[in-house]
Amino acid sequence: MSTADPREPQRESLPEALVQLLPELMRAATAHLAPVLPVLTELGELFAARGHELALVGGPVRDAFLGRVSPDLDFATSATPDESLAILRPWSEAHWDVGREFGTIAARRGEHTVEVTSYRADAYDGQTRKPVVAFGDNLEDDLVRRDFTVNAMALRLPSMEFVDPYAGLADLAARRLRTPGPPEVSFGDDPLRMMRACRFVAQLGLDVAPEVRAAMTAMAGSIEIVSAERVRDELTKLLLAPAPRAGLRLLVDTGLADQVLPELPALRLEVDEHHRHKDVYEHSLTVLDQAIALEGPADGPEASVPGPDLVLRLAALLHDIGKPATRRFEPGGGVSFHHHEMVGAKLTAKRLKALRYDKDTVKAVTRLVELHLRFHGYGDGAWTDSAVRRYVTDAGPLLQRLHRLTRSDSTTRNARKAARLSQTYDQLEERIEALMAAEELARVRPELNGNEIAEVLGIAPGPVLGRAYSFLLELRLDRGMVGREAAEAALREWWAEQPERG
Incomplete structure (x- = not known):
């Protein structure tokens, strides 16, 4: 088993039209991040003072360009998990390990929860369900190992320098879902990313690139190595998206549904x-x-x-x-x-x-x-x-x-x-x-409760009392409210026919 990534990063440049628009887009994105800018700046300065890089990455950056509110604040850093913890401990009101072995430390301060992950390289060995982790040493190599180009954008902190080596902003503008490197490698690293593609189609209205669709179709069977819990969580996010239909179609058309929800393609x-x-x-x-x-x-x-x-x-x-x-x-x-x-x-x-x-x-x-x-x-x-x-x-x-x-x-x-x-x-x-x-x-309840039934019939709690209660409930459903006296009379008639009396 090797954790080495066989691909060479394929960095791309933004189209000239987007380059010209970038200052305006950055102003809009920064304005959208205004509520969390103090946190971004403060953390960036704290990590820089210790000689470490820190960048806002993934969903929060993507959502800022989309004008969406992101519930997460995810960061990547050159610091080790222990170094991150040393910085976050005095800054936060609470901190915890999301997965120290995966390089992630979480912290909360006020209304903000942050997750800081050391630059890393995740890989699967093709047989086990859990990733093997090797820590990296620079932001761009970390970004190439992310699932899709739209999530491989970053803002260096505290400078707010935009980093987009794989043209994620261009893909976002084109509503296109691509992987930073060959999709076969990306999905080999984590097969759950194929389901995540379906989710992003549903959540963000993106279309998968042809090579991504082809890789998903060819590799659908590899989703079997992913735990049921992780599959469930992705399926749930897909279904809770504003328009899940397109994502479900992709799930079925690529053969992924045959593995995780076979009842759907069977329809x-x-x-x-x-x-x-x-x-x-x-x-x-x-x-x-x-x-x-x-x-x-x-x-x-x-x-x-x-x-x-x-x-x-x-x-x-x-x-x-x-x-x-x-x-x-x-x-x-x-x-x-x-x-x-x-x-x-x-x-x-x-x-x-x-x-x-x-x-x-x-x-x-x-x-x-x-x-x-x-x-x-x-x-x-x-x-x-x-x-x-x-x-x-x-x-x-x-x-x-x-x-x-x-x-x-x-x-x-x-x-x-x-x-x-x-x-x-x-x-x-x-x-x-x-x-x-x-x-x-x-x-809906019987017009006599359990104690009253026991008193009328002179019986103790037990299975017979349960049957008497069920009888009165059926009476209530069939005839509605008949009044206490009529309910008691019906109960006595029922009781007279029960063998338990003797």
């Missing part, structure tokens, strides 16, 4: 010549788009499902993954996907667990996939108040997400059919609101 069912079913893959991407459009503002109330909402977006993307396994061609030319919501729920839970999502997320997304078809039994007008209560109770705290998922699932091009579905769901929501106002459906 590309062959559409028969008579078009007896819609393109499930395109439908799922459209449902995701429509679900995102129905999210509330980030600072909105919980009932508005403030975006970006990971649970809703995962459910929208995965809601039909049970269709490939349940597709049946029926006599007479029809196509069915019976119980695909149940099969899909099982597949969803299995995939999200494999990606190491937390239990609450797995449970919530799986439940939405399971329930996403429930509404379609409502259209015939046969739903009783009992059915509406069960719909609300089964959805529980996911009700507002289920509303949005169900509405998003209508992708028909038939305007009349779409309007009818929307109107029908409007009616269901109105019934839910009316029942909620009358019966407090969000807190």
Whole structure:
């Protein structure tokens, strides 16, 4: 195994037009960094006083040119981790190792958290999941080992000198995603960078360069050496991007999804010549788009499902993954996907667990996939108040997400059919609101609590009491609020038929 980088850095010059605009662009970027300039200047002076270089690198520099707010302050330095710690300890209110072995020390002062990483050269041996680290000795060699040219720009501190040896600013202007050196080498260093490319396509609206796409396609299988947790985090960032569709397409088209989310490319069912079913893959991407459009503002109330909402977006993307396994061609030319919501729920839970999502997320997304078809039994007008209560109770705290998922699932091009579905769901929501106002459906409970049930029946806590409670809950769902006396009478009638009495 060798940590040597086989490439020769391929430094590039900015186009003349950008060179002329650079002073103006730098003024705009510096103005955007104004809130953190005191921190940048102070740290730059502290490191310089100890004889070390310090530069702001990566995302914060890129975002400054884009006019975006970056949540991170990432620095590269010629100092060793121990030397960085010695400088940051008296400056900060708190400090910690992000990964001393990887050269990164973090510190916090006031509202600012910074990460300082020694110049480095990361490499994989092609077999293990963790990078091998060799520290470097200059900024430009550090930048060539970064994932993409748009992230290989830096500002030396405290001078604010712009460093862009691989024309990242030109690529940013062209909305192009390239690697500083050969993409095969970059992705060989860290295969997760291929997923990061998909994420940047979604987050920043960039297009991958042809050679980057080709390398991703050829090397997709190498993502297997990356831990599930790192893959999950990149997938999450992609899904939470403003427009994840383009990034997901790249994930599928390059074959990466076959490795990390195979249920998604499996939705590309062959559409028969008579078009007896819609393109499930395109439908799922459209449902995701429509679900995102129905999210509330980030600072909105919980009932508005403030975006970006990971649970809703995962459910929208995965809601039909049970269709490939349940597709049946029926006599007479029809196509069915019976119980695909149940099969899909099982597949969803299995995939999200494999990606190491937390239990609450797995449970919530799986439940939405399971329930996403429930509404379609409502259209015939046969739903009783009992059915509406069960719909609300089964959805529980996911009700507002289920509303949005169900509405998003209508992708028909038939305007009349779409309007009818929307109107029908409007009616269901109105019934839910009316029942909620009358019966407090969000807190459905039997009209007798456990202690009262035990007193009426003269029994101790245990399995029988649990069954009695369940009986009264079913009564509440079926008949609504019947009053304490009627509930007690029904309980006694039920109890008279139970063998446990004797």
